[in-house]
Amino acid sequence: MKTLRWVLIGVLIALAIWLLNKFGIEQVREQVERFGIWAPAILFGLRFTSIILPVLPGTAYAILAGGVFGFVQGLLVVALADLLSCTFNFYIARRYGxxxxxxxxxxxxxxKVDRLAQRHLEGNFFLMTGFLMTGLFDFAAYAVGLTQTRWQSYFIALIASILIAKPLWVAAGAGIFEGSQLFLGFALLGAFGIGIVTAVVQRRTQD
Incomplete structure (x- = not known):
């Protein structure tokens, strides 16, 4: 299933690039704009669902948001979807078990959720924030809800992780679709930092 997850991500990214090459970014945006106010809502729904059901790829939606809506609006859509969905994951785990x-x-x-829940996240705020910054953040949101972590601590960690990690993927999308060297440079630099965080927290998971 892990392989399937990455295959789906690759397919969605390939589809986005194919649309760009075939129609051009402006025509793609024109098609999106035909949905009007529903365009951000549709992408919000796709991202939200991909976090609640972690088998679905969510990274591609973050990249697409940056490419179609630009960095600011794209980040707003992704950040709001992540905030609400991860809060939902935590609530479901805490309320219903x-x-x-x-x-x-x-x-x-x-x-995977059980293994994350056993990492003593409730006693280490920075480790909890680190997990929420990685590609395991959707599982981590469920896992933290199964621990004794206080809601306030989780919410602060979630906000911090969104502010640090989410601009990376949105900037990557904006850079790819708009040909912006600045956004691409920011995304690559951020990816290096997130990669280090991921390596550290995954090592803690395996200990």
């Missing part, structure tokens, strides 16, 4: 979480993530991925 492991049984309902397993229905959302599936039995195959529940082991």
């Amino acid at each position: 492991r049984g309902l979480v397993e229905r959302f993530v599936g039995q195959q991925f529940m082991e």
Whole structure:
């Protein structure tokens, strides 16, 4: 299933690039604009769903948001979707427990949630924030809800992770679609930093 997740991400990114090459970014944006106010709402819904159901790829939607809506609006859509969906994940885990979480993530991925929940996240704010910054953030949101972490601590960690990590993917999309060296440079620099954080927290997961 992990392989399938990355295959789906690759397919969505390839589709976005294909649309860009075939129609051009301006025509793609014109098609999106035909949805009017519903365009950001549709992308918001796709991103929101991909976090609640972690088997669906969400990274491609963040990149697409930057390319179609630009950095500022794209980041707003992604950040709001992540804030609400991760809050929902935490609430579901805290209110209804492991049984309902397993229905959302599936039995195959529940082991990953359990492993994250056992990392003593409630006692280490920076480790919790680190997990929420990585590609495991959707699972981490469920996992933290299964611990004794206070809601206030989780919310602060979630806000911090969104402010630090989410601009990376949106900037990558804006850079790719707009040919901006500045955005691409920012995305590459951010990817290096996130890569270090991911390596550290994954090592903690395996310990």
